[in-house]
Amino acid sequence: MPGYVDADGHVIEDLDAIIKFLDPPYDQTRNAWGVLPGGDRFHTRASINRPDIFQPADHKRWTGFMDKTGTDWAVLYPTRGLFYGRLHFEDWAIVYARGYNNWLHDAFIRQTPRLRGVGLLPMQNVQAAITELKRCVKDLGMVGGMIPSNGLGLHIGAKEYWPLYAAAVELDCVLAIHGGNYENLGFDTMTNFPASRALGMPLPLLNGLTGMMVGGMLDEFPTLRLGFMEGGTAWIPLLLDRLGREQEYGGLELKHHPEEYFRSGRIFVGCEGNEQALAYAIQRVGPEPFMFASDFPHEISEANAMEEIDEILEREDIQEEHKMLILHENARRMYGEL
16 A cells, blocks of 8 residues: 655745745845745744744655654645735745745755645736746646736736636646635734634634635636645535525526536645545545644644544544545645656
């Protein structure tokens, strides 16, 4: 039996190292910590008071983690780059994306075939994002590109972004929407970081996929593979019930029922082993969308490395064959590795 697949791991960017990969004259930047937005008002050092997490992991630490968990390979997403939608200076967004992707390739992807990369895309300029996605997939061997779930100037279902989605179809690669920026979601004055994270991860995914459905993007690109990462699964029944009700009573016109989009084999969702909503989500849309995601080295330490997997394996409300889809095959399908 093949080993597990970690659909959503992370790198913690070495900004000083990334600067060396920037195009001139930006490679002369001196203030590394200022090269990207410093998060939002929720993300502060004091708000994450656990010394055992958010410790940088190079490719050797990552492979050691995978050895402990029996994981064949993992897909790496950024950390500071999760706030990338907040950048407004197009030229800088383009240059930094190229530099980050080159650094990710050099420091991780080319070091071991067990680590896959998702490219950072300068969505601030759609044509530049297309160029960078093609470079990441064709030249750097990455499995796709990342779209921030919150912070961009336009809704991610907007037609202005459709040329990028068309390019992903042509490349046969995934585009993954990942949470991280919690601003402008209606709780900006909340001062409790865990509570803001609990809401701030799933709500933009719910918003993003809804816009893609009702705006026609999913119908325009029926083979585009999309990942919705790090928001769990509890938002899925909410989307299904609320949009289904609007179809029945509110005049919402969709070519398909929302459940059918999930069952189409092209929408994938990162899940957490202990969330009770997972079993219900499987009842509603089937087991094929859901994938194990560790989030290492963010919220999981090496000391409890197996807990996330064991939580799935030990559940009695999920069928054994569905557990294998979650831990193995679904991520392989999403990332085109079957």
